[in-house]
Amino acid sequence: MEPGLERWAYGALWAALAGSLALRAARRALGPGRGLVLPLALLAGLQSLCRACLPLPLGLALAAAAACLLLWRASPRRLLPVASRAVLVTGLHSAFAGCDSGFGQATAQHLDAMGFRVFASVLDPQGPGAQELRRSCSPSLTLLQMDLTKPEDIQHVLQHIQAHTNSTGLWGLVNNAGFNDTIADAELSPLGKFRTCMEVNFFGSLELTKGLLPLLRSAGGRIVTVSSPAGDLPFPCLAAYGTSKAALSLLMDTFRSELQPWGVKVSLVLPGYYKTGTTCNPAFWNQQKQRLVASLPQELLQAYGEDYVEEINRQFIQFMKVAAEDLSAVVNSITDGLLAANPAVRYYPGQGLGLMYFIHRYLPYFVQDLFLKGFFINPKLPRALRRGDHNDTKAA
Numbered sequence: 237m238e239p240g241l242e243r244w245a246y247g248a249l250w251a252a253l254a255g256s257l258a259l260r261a262a263r264r265a266l267g268p269g270r271g272l273v274l275p276l277a278l279l280a281g282l283q284s285l286c287r288a289c290l291p292l293p294l295g296l297a298l299a300a301a302a303a304c305l306l307l308w309r310a311s312p313r314r315l316l317p318v319a320s321r322a323v324l325v326t327g328l329h330s331a332f333a334g335c336d337s338g339f340g341q342a343t344a345q346h347l348d349a350m351g352f353r354v355f356a357s358v359l360d361p362q363g364p365g366a367q368e369l370r371r372s373c374s375p376s377l378t379l380l381q382m383d384l385t386k387p388e389d390i391q392h393v394l395q396h397i398q399a400h401t402n403s404t405g406l407w408g409l410v411n412n413a414g415f416n417d418t419i420a421d422a423e424l425s426p427l428g429k430f431r432t433c434m435e436v437n438f439f440g441s442l443e444l445t446k447g448l449l450p451l452l453r454s455a456g457g458r459i460v461t462v463s464s465p466a467g468d469l470p471f472p473c474l475a476a477y478g479t480s481k482a483a484l485s486l487l488m489d490t491f492r493s494e495l496q497p498w499g500v501k502v503s504l505v506l507p508g509y510y511k512t513g514t515t516c517n518p519a520f521w522n523q524q525k526q527r528l529v530a531s532l533p534q535e536l537l538q539a540y541g542e543d544y545v546e547e548i549n550r551q552f553i554q555f556m557k558v559a560a561e562d563l564s565a566v567v568n569s570i571t572d573g574l575l576a577a578n579p580a581v582r583y584y585p586g587q588g589l590g591l592m593y594f595i596h597r598y599l600p601y602f603v604q605d606l607f608l609k610g611f612f613i614n615p616k617l618p619r620a621l622r623r624g625d626h627n628d629t630k631a632a
Contacts, residue, residue, distance in 0.1 A: 245296050246283060249303060279303060314577040318351040321407035321455075323574065324397055326357045326382070326444065338512025339462060340412045341365055342563045343570050348373040350571070352408075355397060357382040384413050384440025385432075394447040405455030408574045409448055411441045411488075412462045415477075417524050419552045421615070422475035424540060426531060429476045437480035442487060449495075456499035460573035461488045462566070465506050465589060469596050469604070472613045473548050492581065503573035507566045508586015509559045516556045525549040541619030551613045560586065 282302050286295030325344045344356040354377045358366045361381045369379060380396060382389045397406060415436035418429045445459065452459065466474045467481030485504055492502035529542055565585035573579045584590070588611075595607050609615075 242287060242292055245292060246287065246299065249283075249296065249299055252303075315572075315575045316577060318575070320351060320353050321457075321574075322353040322355065322397075322401045322404060323347055323408035323410060324355040324357070324393075324406065324448070325410040326384070326413040326441075339507070339510075339563060339566050339570075341369060342567050343410060343412060344369060344377065345372055346567050346571065347574075348377045354378070355380055355393075355400075357393060357413075359383060384444070385435045387443065390440065390443050390447065393444070397448065398451065401451055405453075405457065406448055406451035407455050407457040409445060409452060409457070409459050410462075410570055410574070411445065411459065411484075412570075413437070413441060414462070414464075414481075416474070417520075418476055418528065419473045419521065419524075419548055419613075420528055420545065421473060421540070421548075424528065424532065424536065424545065425476045426528075430479065433476045433480035434483065437477070438483045438487070441484060445491070449500075452500050453495070453498045458574050458579070459488065459491060459495075459500065459502045460505060460570050460579075461485075461503070462505045462507065462570070463488070465508070465584075465592065468506070469592065469608060471608055472615060473552070489581075501573075501579055503579045503581060503583065505566060505569045505573065505583045505585065506589070507569075508584075508589050509556070510563055510566065510586070511556070511559045511561050512563070516559060518553045521549055521553055539618060539620045544616060544618055547616050548613055551615075555612060 279299070279302050283295075283299045286299050289295075290298065325340055325347065340356070344354050348354045354373070356369060356377060357380050358369070359381070360366060361379055366379055369377065378396075378400075380393050382393050384390065413436060415433055418425050441461065451457075461484065463485045464478070464481040465471075466478035467483075467485045469478075471478055485506075488502055488504055491500075495502060525545060529537065529545055569583035569585045573583065584593070592607070592611070596604055
Protein backbone atom coordinates (compact mmCIF):
# COMPACT_ATOMS: atom_id res chain seq x y z
CA MET A 237 0.00 0.00 0.00
CA GLU A 238 1.38 3.44 -0.92
CA PRO A 239 2.45 5.57 2.10
CA GLY A 240 0.62 8.59 0.67
CA LEU A 241 -2.70 6.78 0.53
CA GLU A 242 -2.21 5.48 4.07
CA ARG A 243 -1.48 8.96 5.42
CA TRP A 244 -4.51 10.34 3.59
CA ALA A 245 -6.83 7.63 4.96
CA TYR A 246 -5.76 8.02 8.59
CA GLY A 247 -5.66 11.80 8.23
CA ALA A 248 -9.26 11.76 7.02
CA LEU A 249 -10.23 9.68 10.06
CA TRP A 250 -8.66 12.21 12.43
CA ALA A 251 -10.28 15.10 10.53
CA ALA A 252 -13.69 13.47 10.87
CA LEU A 253 -13.09 12.86 14.57
CA ALA A 254 -11.94 16.45 15.16
CA GLY A 255 -14.96 17.79 13.28
CA SER A 256 -17.37 15.68 15.30
CA LEU A 257 -15.79 16.77 18.60
CA ALA A 258 -15.86 20.43 17.55
CA LEU A 259 -19.50 20.21 16.46
CA ARG A 260 -20.55 18.58 19.70
CA ALA A 261 -18.59 21.13 21.72
CA ALA A 262 -20.28 23.97 19.81
CA ARG A 263 -23.65 22.46 20.66
CA ARG A 264 -22.51 22.03 24.26
CA ALA A 265 -23.19 18.36 23.84
CA LEU A 266 -19.76 17.31 25.01
CA GLY A 267 -18.35 16.66 28.45
CA PRO A 268 -15.26 18.48 29.82
CA GLY A 269 -12.36 18.36 27.36
CA ARG A 270 -9.81 17.48 30.04
CA GLY A 271 -11.26 13.97 30.19
CA LEU A 272 -10.49 13.44 26.48
CA VAL A 273 -6.71 13.77 26.74
CA LEU A 274 -6.01 10.16 27.73
CA PRO A 275 -8.52 8.59 25.28
CA LEU A 276 -7.08 10.67 22.41
CA ALA A 277 -3.56 9.62 23.37
CA LEU A 278 -4.61 5.98 23.45
CA LEU A 279 -6.31 6.37 20.07
CA ALA A 280 -3.12 7.84 18.62
CA GLY A 281 -1.13 4.92 19.99
CA LEU A 282 -3.63 2.42 18.58
CA GLN A 283 -3.43 4.10 15.19
CA SER A 284 0.37 3.79 15.21
CA LEU A 285 0.09 0.09 15.96
CA CYS A 286 -2.51 -0.37 13.23
CA ARG A 287 -0.32 1.38 10.65
CA ALA A 288 2.71 -0.68 11.63
CA CYS A 289 1.12 -4.11 11.95
CA LEU A 290 -2.11 -4.31 9.93
CA PRO A 291 -3.21 -3.90 6.30
CA LEU A 292 -4.83 -0.54 5.64
CA PRO A 293 -8.47 -1.75 5.42
CA LEU A 294 -8.28 -3.71 8.68
CA GLY A 295 -6.23 -1.10 10.54
CA LEU A 296 -8.49 1.73 9.41
CA ALA A 297 -11.60 -0.21 10.44
CA LEU A 298 -10.15 -0.86 13.91
CA ALA A 299 -9.08 2.77 14.37
CA ALA A 300 -12.52 3.97 13.20
CA ALA A 301 -14.26 1.68 15.68
CA ALA A 302 -12.07 3.07 18.47
CA ALA A 303 -12.88 6.65 17.36
CA CYS A 304 -16.62 5.88 17.42
CA LEU A 305 -16.24 4.47 20.94
CA LEU A 306 -14.44 7.64 22.01
CA LEU A 307 -17.23 9.82 20.59
CA TRP A 308 -19.84 7.70 22.38
CA ARG A 309 -17.97 7.95 25.68
CA ALA A 310 -17.48 11.72 25.24
CA SER A 311 -21.18 12.36 24.70
CA PRO A 312 -23.24 13.27 27.75
CA ARG A 313 -25.54 10.54 29.01
CA ARG A 314 -29.25 11.13 28.53
CA LEU A 315 -30.76 11.62 31.99
CA LEU A 316 -34.29 10.83 33.06
CA PRO A 317 -36.35 13.48 34.87
CA VAL A 318 -36.24 13.38 38.66
CA ALA A 319 -40.00 13.92 39.04
CA SER A 320 -39.92 13.41 42.83
CA ARG A 321 -38.74 9.83 42.48
CA ALA A 322 -38.26 8.04 45.82
CA VAL A 323 -34.75 6.86 46.73
CA LEU A 324 -33.37 5.15 49.83
CA VAL A 325 -29.74 5.95 50.63
CA THR A 326 -27.82 3.91 53.15
CA GLY A 327 -24.61 5.57 54.18
CA LEU A 328 -20.95 4.93 54.66
CA HIS A 329 -19.89 5.20 58.28
CA SER A 330 -17.07 3.67 60.23
CA ALA A 331 -19.44 2.17 62.75
CA PHE A 332 -22.01 0.10 60.91
CA ALA A 333 -23.23 2.64 58.42
CA GLY A 334 -25.54 5.58 58.07
CA CYS A 335 -25.80 8.82 56.13
CA ASP A 336 -24.03 10.46 59.07
CA SER A 337 -20.90 11.27 57.04
CA GLY A 338 -18.92 10.71 53.87
CA PHE A 339 -20.51 9.47 50.65
CA GLY A 340 -23.88 8.83 52.30
CA GLN A 341 -24.35 12.36 53.60
CA ALA A 342 -23.07 13.99 50.41
CA THR A 343 -25.29 11.78 48.24
CA ALA A 344 -28.41 12.41 50.34
CA GLN A 345 -27.84 16.18 50.20
CA HIS A 346 -27.25 16.14 46.44
CA LEU A 347 -30.27 13.99 45.60
CA ASP A 348 -32.50 16.06 47.88
CA ALA A 349 -31.35 19.26 46.14
CA MET A 350 -32.20 17.67 42.76
CA GLY A 351 -35.78 17.03 43.87
CA PHE A 352 -35.66 13.36 44.80
CA ARG A 353 -37.82 12.15 47.65
CA VAL A 354 -34.96 10.92 49.82
CA PHE A 355 -35.09 8.37 52.61
CA ALA A 356 -31.71 8.34 54.36
CA SER A 357 -30.56 5.82 56.94
CA VAL A 358 -28.52 7.07 59.90
CA LEU A 359 -26.95 5.18 62.75
CA ASP A 360 -27.75 7.89 65.31
CA PRO A 361 -30.81 10.11 64.61
CA GLN A 362 -29.56 12.63 67.17
CA GLY A 363 -25.92 12.64 66.05
CA PRO A 364 -24.18 15.60 64.37
CA GLY A 365 -24.43 14.00 60.93
CA ALA A 366 -28.20 13.58 61.20
CA GLN A 367 -28.53 17.13 62.52
CA GLU A 368 -26.55 18.42 59.53
CA LEU A 369 -28.89 16.61 57.13
CA ARG A 370 -31.92 18.14 58.85
CA ARG A 371 -30.33 21.58 58.62
CA SER A 372 -29.13 21.37 54.99
CA CYS A 373 -31.91 19.38 53.31
CA SER A 374 -35.56 20.04 52.50
CA PRO A 375 -38.41 18.95 54.78
CA SER A 376 -39.21 16.12 52.35
CA LEU A 377 -36.06 14.21 53.36
CA THR A 378 -36.84 11.42 55.84
CA LEU A 379 -34.24 10.12 58.29
CA LEU A 380 -34.51 6.46 59.29
CA GLN A 381 -32.46 4.88 62.07
CA MET A 382 -30.79 1.67 60.91
CA ASP A 383 -27.95 -0.57 62.03
CA LEU A 384 -27.39 -3.13 59.28
CA THR A 385 -26.29 -5.73 61.82
CA LYS A 386 -29.75 -5.68 63.41
CA PRO A 387 -32.53 -7.43 61.44
CA GLU A 388 -35.19 -5.58 63.45
CA ASP A 389 -33.80 -2.24 62.22
CA ILE A 390 -33.85 -3.47 58.63
CA GLN A 391 -37.43 -4.70 58.99
CA HIS A 392 -38.50 -1.35 60.45
CA VAL A 393 -36.99 0.48 57.45
CA LEU A 394 -38.61 -1.95 55.01
CA GLN A 395 -42.01 -1.41 56.60
CA HIS A 396 -41.62 2.37 56.52
CA ILE A 397 -40.54 2.43 52.86
CA GLN A 398 -43.36 0.06 51.90
CA ALA A 399 -45.96 2.22 53.61
CA HIS A 400 -44.76 5.43 51.98
CA THR A 401 -43.99 4.19 48.44
CA ASN A 402 -46.51 1.39 47.97
CA SER A 403 -48.50 3.28 45.34
CA THR A 404 -45.52 4.54 43.31
CA GLY A 405 -42.84 1.95 43.98
CA LEU A 406 -39.25 2.73 44.95
CA TRP A 407 -37.18 4.17 42.12
CA GLY A 408 -33.73 3.80 43.65
CA LEU A 409 -31.73 2.04 46.32
CA VAL A 410 -28.24 3.32 47.03
CA ASN A 411 -26.34 0.67 48.98
CA ASN A 412 -23.60 2.80 50.45
CA ALA A 413 -23.02 1.11 53.79
CA GLY A 414 -19.54 0.00 54.70
CA PHE A 415 -17.44 -1.10 57.63
CA ASN A 416 -13.76 -1.67 58.26
CA ASP A 417 -11.67 -1.12 61.37
CA THR A 418 -8.74 -3.48 60.83
CA ILE A 419 -5.57 -2.90 58.81
CA ALA A 420 -3.57 -6.12 59.05
CA ASP A 421 -2.59 -9.31 57.29
CA ALA A 422 -5.33 -11.92 56.94
CA GLU A 423 -3.54 -14.13 59.50
CA LEU A 424 -3.39 -11.27 61.99
CA SER A 425 -7.01 -10.18 61.50
CA PRO A 426 -9.35 -11.78 64.08
CA LEU A 427 -12.03 -14.02 62.61
CA GLY A 428 -14.65 -11.79 64.22
CA LYS A 429 -13.53 -8.89 62.01
CA PHE A 430 -14.21 -10.97 58.90
CA ARG A 431 -17.67 -11.81 60.26
CA THR A 432 -18.48 -8.19 61.11
CA CYS A 433 -17.41 -6.99 57.65
CA MET A 434 -19.58 -9.66 56.06
CA GLU A 435 -22.54 -8.79 58.30
CA VAL A 436 -22.49 -5.11 57.36
CA ASN A 437 -21.01 -5.02 53.87
CA PHE A 438 -22.67 -8.16 52.51
CA PHE A 439 -25.49 -9.69 54.55
CA GLY A 440 -26.98 -6.36 55.65
CA SER A 441 -27.04 -5.07 52.08
CA LEU A 442 -28.38 -8.42 50.84
CA GLU A 443 -31.27 -8.46 53.32
CA LEU A 444 -32.20 -4.84 52.63
CA THR A 445 -32.01 -5.25 48.84
CA LYS A 446 -34.08 -8.43 48.80
CA GLY A 447 -36.71 -6.81 51.01
CA LEU A 448 -37.01 -3.83 48.65
CA LEU A 449 -37.04 -5.74 45.36
CA PRO A 450 -40.86 -5.87 45.03
CA LEU A 451 -40.99 -2.06 45.18
CA LEU A 452 -38.01 -1.68 42.85
CA ARG A 453 -39.49 -4.13 40.35
CA SER A 454 -42.84 -2.34 40.31
CA ALA A 455 -41.09 0.95 39.49
CA GLY A 456 -38.57 -0.57 37.05
CA GLY A 457 -36.03 1.20 39.22
CA ARG A 458 -32.33 1.26 39.97
CA ILE A 459 -29.90 -0.30 42.43
CA VAL A 460 -26.60 1.52 42.84
CA THR A 461 -24.10 -0.10 45.18
CA VAL A 462 -20.85 1.38 46.42
CA SER A 463 -18.30 -1.41 46.55
CA SER A 464 -14.50 -1.07 46.46
CA PRO A 465 -11.49 -1.86 44.26
CA ALA A 466 -10.35 -3.84 47.31
CA GLY A 467 -13.01 -6.36 46.30
CA ASP A 468 -11.32 -6.85 42.92
CA LEU A 469 -7.64 -6.47 43.77
CA PRO A 470 -5.63 -8.09 46.61
CA PHE A 471 -4.76 -4.94 48.54
CA PRO A 472 -2.25 -5.72 51.31
CA CYS A 473 -3.74 -5.73 54.82
CA LEU A 474 -7.39 -5.32 53.70
CA ALA A 475 -8.41 -8.99 53.63
CA ALA A 476 -11.49 -8.75 55.88
CA TYR A 477 -12.85 -5.66 54.12
CA GLY A 478 -11.85 -6.78 50.63
CA THR A 479 -13.42 -10.24 50.81
CA SER A 480 -16.74 -8.77 51.98
CA LYS A 481 -16.69 -6.26 49.13
CA ALA A 482 -15.81 -9.01 46.64
CA ALA A 483 -18.89 -10.93 47.77
CA LEU A 484 -20.99 -7.76 47.51
CA SER A 485 -19.77 -7.00 43.97
CA LEU A 486 -20.52 -10.51 42.75
CA LEU A 487 -23.96 -10.39 44.37
CA MET A 488 -24.81 -7.14 42.58
CA ASP A 489 -23.53 -8.48 39.26
CA THR A 490 -25.86 -11.44 39.78
CA PHE A 491 -28.79 -9.14 40.57
CA ARG A 492 -27.96 -7.12 37.44
CA SER A 493 -28.30 -10.21 35.27
CA GLU A 494 -31.38 -11.61 36.99
CA LEU A 495 -33.33 -8.35 37.18
CA GLN A 496 -32.93 -7.36 33.51
CA PRO A 497 -36.32 -8.86 32.52
CA TRP A 498 -37.97 -6.65 35.15
CA GLY A 499 -36.37 -3.48 33.80
CA VAL A 500 -34.35 -2.93 37.00
CA LYS A 501 -30.84 -1.68 36.26
CA VAL A 502 -27.99 -2.40 38.66
CA SER A 503 -24.70 -0.49 38.83
CA LEU A 504 -21.56 -0.75 40.94
CA VAL A 505 -19.48 2.24 42.03
CA LEU A 506 -15.86 1.45 42.91
CA PRO A 507 -14.28 4.65 44.28
CA GLY A 508 -10.64 5.45 44.76
CA TYR A 509 -9.39 6.60 48.14
CA TYR A 510 -11.39 9.43 49.75
CA LYS A 511 -11.51 11.04 53.17
CA THR A 512 -14.72 9.82 54.79
CA GLY A 513 -15.75 9.30 58.41
CA THR A 514 -12.89 8.10 60.62
CA THR A 515 -10.79 6.78 57.73
CA CYS A 516 -8.32 9.64 58.15
CA ASN A 517 -8.30 9.86 61.94
CA PRO A 518 -4.85 8.71 63.18
CA ALA A 519 -6.08 8.45 66.78
CA PHE A 520 -8.77 5.96 65.74
CA TRP A 521 -6.34 3.74 63.83
CA ASN A 522 -3.72 3.88 66.58
CA GLN A 523 -6.37 2.72 69.03
CA GLN A 524 -7.43 -0.11 66.71
CA LYS A 525 -3.78 -1.14 66.30
CA GLN A 526 -3.31 -1.33 70.07
CA ARG A 527 -6.42 -3.46 70.42
CA LEU A 528 -5.24 -5.77 67.67
CA VAL A 529 -1.80 -6.25 69.25
CA ALA A 530 -3.39 -6.95 72.65
CA SER A 531 -5.69 -9.59 71.12
CA LEU A 532 -3.05 -11.54 69.19
CA PRO A 533 -1.85 -14.93 70.50
CA GLN A 534 1.69 -14.62 71.86
CA GLU A 535 3.12 -17.07 69.32
CA LEU A 536 1.64 -15.15 66.40
CA LEU A 537 2.79 -11.80 67.76
CA GLN A 538 6.29 -13.18 68.23
CA ALA A 539 6.37 -14.53 64.65
CA TYR A 540 5.37 -11.21 63.08
CA GLY A 541 6.58 -8.74 65.71
CA GLU A 542 4.79 -5.75 67.17
CA ASP A 543 6.96 -3.46 65.04
CA TYR A 544 5.50 -5.18 61.95
CA VAL A 545 1.98 -4.14 62.98
CA GLU A 546 3.24 -0.66 63.90
CA GLU A 547 4.76 -0.17 60.45
CA ILE A 548 1.57 -1.27 58.66
CA ASN A 549 -0.43 1.22 60.72
CA ARG A 550 2.08 4.01 60.07
CA GLN A 551 2.01 3.44 56.30
CA PHE A 552 -1.79 3.35 56.20
CA ILE A 553 -2.10 6.63 58.11
CA GLN A 554 0.46 8.19 55.77
CA PHE A 555 -1.44 6.90 52.74
CA MET A 556 -4.75 8.35 53.91
CA LYS A 557 -3.21 11.81 54.36
CA VAL A 558 -3.29 12.21 50.58
CA ALA A 559 -6.83 10.85 50.16
CA ALA A 560 -9.15 13.07 48.12
CA GLU A 561 -11.51 15.35 50.02
CA ASP A 562 -13.81 16.27 47.12
CA LEU A 563 -16.51 13.57 47.01
CA SER A 564 -18.32 14.99 43.97
CA ALA A 565 -16.98 12.37 41.52
CA VAL A 566 -18.49 9.58 43.62
CA VAL A 567 -21.77 11.45 44.10
CA ASN A 568 -21.99 12.13 40.37
CA SER A 569 -21.41 8.44 39.60
CA ILE A 570 -24.21 7.46 41.98
CA THR A 571 -26.50 10.06 40.42
CA ASP A 572 -25.71 8.82 36.92
CA GLY A 573 -26.52 5.28 38.00
CA LEU A 574 -29.91 6.47 39.22
CA LEU A 575 -30.87 8.72 36.31
CA ALA A 576 -28.98 7.77 33.15
CA ALA A 577 -31.19 6.18 30.54
CA ASN A 578 -28.47 3.56 30.08
CA PRO A 579 -26.31 3.63 33.21
CA ALA A 580 -22.88 2.07 33.27
CA VAL A 581 -22.49 -1.34 34.84
CA ARG A 582 -19.43 -0.11 36.76
CA TYR A 583 -18.18 3.36 37.68
CA TYR A 584 -14.59 4.07 38.74
CA PRO A 585 -14.43 7.56 40.29
CA GLY A 586 -10.99 8.46 41.58
CA GLN A 587 -7.43 9.06 40.44
CA GLY A 588 -5.24 6.22 39.25
CA LEU A 589 -7.90 3.51 39.01
CA GLY A 590 -7.49 3.08 35.25
CA LEU A 591 -3.78 2.28 35.63
CA MET A 592 -4.49 0.04 38.62
CA TYR A 593 -7.04 -2.07 36.76
CA PHE A 594 -4.89 -2.21 33.62
CA ILE A 595 -2.02 -3.67 35.65
CA HIS A 596 -4.42 -6.05 37.41
CA ARG A 597 -5.95 -7.38 34.20
CA TYR A 598 -3.04 -7.53 31.80
CA LEU A 599 0.26 -7.81 33.66
CA PRO A 600 1.77 -10.77 35.58
CA TYR A 601 0.80 -11.37 39.19
CA PHE A 602 4.19 -10.36 40.58
CA VAL A 603 3.82 -6.96 38.87
CA GLN A 604 0.35 -6.56 40.40
CA ASP A 605 1.70 -7.34 43.87
CA LEU A 606 4.63 -4.96 43.50
CA PHE A 607 2.35 -2.17 42.27
CA LEU A 608 -0.17 -2.54 45.12
CA LYS A 609 2.60 -2.65 47.73
CA GLY A 610 4.22 0.44 46.25
CA PHE A 611 0.89 2.23 45.92
CA PHE A 612 -0.71 1.27 49.24
CA ILE A 613 1.16 -0.64 51.97
CA ASN A 614 4.49 -2.44 51.70
CA PRO A 615 4.91 -4.42 54.93
CA LYS A 616 8.40 -5.07 56.27
CA LEU A 617 9.53 -8.64 56.76
CA PRO A 618 7.90 -10.43 59.73
CA ARG A 619 10.25 -10.82 62.68
CA ALA A 620 10.67 -14.57 62.19
CA LEU A 621 11.96 -14.02 58.64
CA ARG A 622 14.56 -11.40 59.53
CA ARG A 623 17.97 -13.00 59.67
CA GLY A 624 19.26 -11.30 62.82
CA ASP A 625 16.01 -11.67 64.79
CA HIS A 626 15.63 -15.28 63.62
CA ASN A 627 19.09 -16.20 64.84
CA ASP A 628 18.50 -14.45 68.17
CA THR A 629 15.25 -16.38 68.62
CA LYS A 630 16.96 -19.71 67.88
CA ALA A 631 19.80 -18.94 70.29
CA ALA A 632 17.36 -18.07 73.04
